[in-house]
Amino acid sequence: MSLPQRVTKTHATGNDFVVYLDKSGKFEPSADEVRFLCDRHFGIGGDGLIRLTRPDFVSDLSDDQLSDVLAGGAKWFMDYRNADGSLAEMCGNGTRAITLFAQREGVADSTEPFRLGTRAGVKILTPRGNMRPYGANVFQVEMGEWxxxxxxxxxxxxxxxxxxxxxxxxxxxxxxxxxxxxxxxxxxxxxxxxxxxxxxxxxxxxxxxxxxxxxxxxxxxxxxxxxxxxxxxxxxxxxxxxxxxxxxxxxxxxxxxxxxxxxxxxxxxxxxxxxxxxxxxxxxxxxxxxxxxxxxx
Structure with missing residues (x-):
């Protein structure tokens, strides 16, 4: 099994994820492992899985993609998989969930903007604390061009x-x-x-x-x-x-x-x-x- 022993369940407005920190790049999940963890009956359950790792450890990134992520100042990468095991460019709600997790793990500052690498470029997340009517642990995400x-x-x-x-x-x-x-x-x-x-x-x-x-x-x-x-x-x-x-x-x-x-x-x-x-x-x-x-x- 290419998974760590401990994972964390998160959600962002009900969009739920299984997440974990992979500092060494040893825990790249297989499609079967993603499907197992995201299964709501036989696993943990989630809309997707997020591995928080260094950009260098994301095997599907091209050299140009890796260069762009590093040039954008992202030291950490959101390796996102859909519940069916397929790779995805990113997940907007997932950026907030994984940033809150990164703060808890000590790799993101809870008072400063966090630059997060994704397959759709670098996203910048700014913590906003508690905001009505949006809730607690609120982040504003710069989602980039459309x-x-x-x-x-x-x-x-x-x-x-x-x-x-x-x-x-x-x-x-x-x-x-x-x-x-x-x-x-x-x-x-x-x-x-x-x-x-x-x-x-x-x-x-x-x-x-x-x-x-x-x-x-x-x-x-x-x-x-x-x-x-x-x-x-x-x-x-x-x-x-x-x-x-x-x-x-x-x-x-x-x-x-x-x-x-x-x-x-x-x-x-x-x-x-x-x-x-x-x-x-x-x-x-x-x-x-x-x-x-x-x-x-």
Whole structure:
């Protein structure tokens, strides 16, 4: 077994992870080990696994990727795997969970911004303490550049459900299709009634697969310039999750394109997070929690 004896269960607004520190690079997990640990019946359970290690110990990084991570000042790398064992570029909520863990392990300063390497570049996390309505152990994450495709270029359907919606592609370092529903262009059920156990179908097909977000605009305060929205998400390699950080950011990008509003409080099943969209980047603010340390037998 290429796993350490002790791992930690964490979550960030209900997006839950098995995490561990690998200072020496000895514990690169196999796909089978990831699936075992993330299994909610036969393992520990999680939407994914995060190995916190040195960038040099991440075997799939190209020389250019490694150089970019080191040039960005990241001494530690978030080696993220989906629950099905597949590699992933990054996980926005996972950045907060692993940074709180890094603080506990003494490799991140709890009072200073933390530079974290990912397969989607270096992310900078700033601790914000306790913030209403977002919770305790809040971090603001600089999620980096975003790219948006043609508005409503994709048709999104859910097997077994009547109707469809139009979706917009967003690249957040990983691929997303965001569908605004409960509007004139959508005939799917309301957000709360969607059955996301079954993977949504996106047409035309995206070769890399994608996460799919379904969002409803709840309110826009023209005085403060802050919007409120509700979102649910089906993640590739995971299924429906209670929260998705990059999905929240992609949602903020699409809502900005549709409404002109750049600041959003978005509620997912795991809580409320803040998304602030600028022309060149997007910031995500939300909480993180350490749940338990677990000794593997």
């Amino acid at each position: 790219k948006i495709g043609e508005t409503d270029a994709y048709e999104v359907t859910i097997p077994g459900a009547e109707g469809s919606a139009r979706g917009t592609f967003v690249d957040m370092g990983n691929p997303h299709v965001v569908a605004v529903i409960e509007d004139a262009f959508a005939s799917l059920p309301v957000v709360e009634s969607l059955d996301l156990v079954t993977k949504p179908v996106v047409a035309p097909v995206i070769e890399s697969d994608q996460n799919v977000e379904f969002v409803r605009v709840d309110d826009i305060d023209q005085n403060t310039g802050v919007g409120e929205a509700t979102m649910r998400v089906n993640e590739r390699g995971c299924g429906e999750t209670l929260s998705c950080g990059t999905g929240l950011c992609a949602t903020g990008v699409v809502l900005r394109a549709k409404t002109g509003i750049s600041h959003w409080d978005i509620t997912v099943r795991g809580g409320t997070l803040r998304v602030d969209v600028a022309d060149s980047d997007v910031k995500l603010t939300g909480a993180a929690t350490l749940v338990a340390d677990i000794d593997l037998l």
